[in-house]
Amino acid sequence: MSDAFGESLSITAATVDPALLDLPWSLPLEQWTSEHIAALPKGISRHIVRFANLSGYVIAVKETSADLAQREYDMLRTLQRLEVPCVEPLAVIQGRTDENGAPLETALVTRHLRFSLPYRALFSQMLRPDTATRLADALALLLVRLHxxxxxxxxxxLSNTLFRRDAGAFAAYLVDAETGKLYQGGLSKGQRENDLEVARVNIAGELMDLAAGGHVDEDLDPLVTSERIVSQYRMLWNELTGRESFSSAERWRINQRVDRLNTLGFDIEELSIRTAEHGSEVVIQPKVVDAGHHTRRLLRLTGLDAEENQARRLLNDLDQWRHAFGKGHLDEEMAAHEWVAGVFEPVIRAIPRELRGKLESAEIFHQVLEHRWFMSERQSRDVPLAEALNSYVEEILRHRRDEAALLEPVTGGLAVPTRISAGPEDWRATV
Incomplete structure (x- = not known):
């Protein structure tokens, strides 16, 4: 809906938060003061962007033209309906004027994605080659999903993308849809290759910029990393859309193809299968694929919403728990309920309150499991979960920076953020 406020200011939004009216829209964004600004690390943008506190959450405000703001707002809403990972559009603020009545640029307002960071804030001192590779892999997957x-x-x-930790990998979210366009008939190979070449060139340039500033490991090769997105994209695209032929005696390969796609995190909603005229050959080609296989299964079984790799890890732990504690006789939903109540929730409740903003709950649980595995291997014994949890909190989590809320703006694109602390709190593991 669109509602007008005051003499000229108008807000276009699905639902209008009245607190939007309290922000200083009569000032250019670059003049907003710390009273309204939420100091979060920002990526590189061609526009002025500021973060602000609003009704208990953080918003991102970008100044741009009225046409571009409305177009991007509509595009982000469409992508959300299609369940593509992207930031949530909240409003378009038009009709802004300063105190002298001079017009100001239109503002696009989006909700800040909690626990997400621009690529430049994903490291404290040096960007290691394996981190850069994981960022490229995440961006390749996002690009495939978009295509x-x-x-x-x-x-x-990388600058137009936000990243969230995902069980040792990263999940990529589209931030800037200003140049994007949706084609109902799908993309041509030329369009896809154009996007891929832009990605390769941009990523190489962004990493070279970091290297010039001494912010990457000396073993990181920007060109090799940028080529990684190309090879990873082609592998994923071929797996999702490629035709596969085999003899009619090898029909088991249909299930094998489905299993491979499930492992990559995709469900197949429709397949095209045909046999040759002589009946000795079968051709299979996925027609409709849907990302989020493990995420949907975890949500259905437990009600927990997690990234794809986090969901896969939690489901693996659930399966191992069922086997170890003789719960195989329970139906899957019943077992999942017991696992959440007896394993997952006690671990999360045992995290000190002042440390819960450091990572998402699913990521914390994954890292506790990783820490337990390393402890067990190092000590050649099966370390109890409670012992691993205590060790993880004191040795690792307590020394991490918060990723739900970060202080100190990025200087020159880089910052070591300061943690917001709620104060000390006694606790003990209950698992």
Whole structure:
């Protein structure tokens, strides 16, 4: 809906938060003061962008033209309906004027994605080659998901992406859809290759910029990393859309193809299968694929919402728990309920309150399991979960920076954020 406020200011939004009216829209964004600014690390943008506190959450405000703001707002809403990982659009603020009545640029307002960071804030001192590779892999997967639904990005880069930790990997979210366009008939190979080449060039340039500033490990090769997104994209695209032929005696390969896609995190909603006229050959090609296989299964079984790799890890722990504690006779939903109540929730409740903003609950649980595995291997014994949890909190989590809320703006694109602390709190593991 669109509602007008005051003499000229208008807000276009699905639902209007009245607190939006309290922000200083009569000032250019670059003049907003610390009273309203939430100091979070920002990526590189061609526009002025500021973060602000609003009704208990953080928003990102970008100044741009009225046409571009409305177009990007509509595009982000469409991508959300298509369940593509992207920031949530909240409003378009038009009709802004300063105290002298001079017009100001239109503002696009989006909700800040909690626990997400721009690529430049994902490291404290040096960007290691393996971290850069995981960022490229995450961006390749996002690009494939966008291309599958017919979205041409036009400006693929690390700077236009936010990243959330995902069980040792990263999940990528689209931030800037200003240049994007959705094609109902799908993308041509030329359009896809154009996006891929833009990604390769932009990523190489972004990493070279970091290298020039001495912020990457000397073993990191920006060109090799940028080529990684190309090879990873081609592998994923071929697995999702490629035709596969085999003899009619090898029909088991249909299930094998489905299993491979499930492992990559995709469900197949429709397959095209045909046999040759002589009946000795079968051709299979996925027609409709849907990302989030493990995420949907975990949500269905437990009600927990997690990234794809986190969901896969939690489901693996659930399966191992069922086997270890003789719960195989229970139906899957009943076992999942017991696992959440007896394993997952006690671990999360045992995290000190002042440390819970450091990582998402699912990521904390994954890292506790990783820590337990390393402890067990190092000590050649099966370390109890409670012992591993205590060790993880004191040796690792307590020394991490918060990723739900970060202080200190990025200087020159880089910052070591300061943690917001709620104060000390006694606790003990209950698992």
């Amino acid at each position: 599958v639904i017919g979205f041409f990005w036009g400006d693929v880069s």
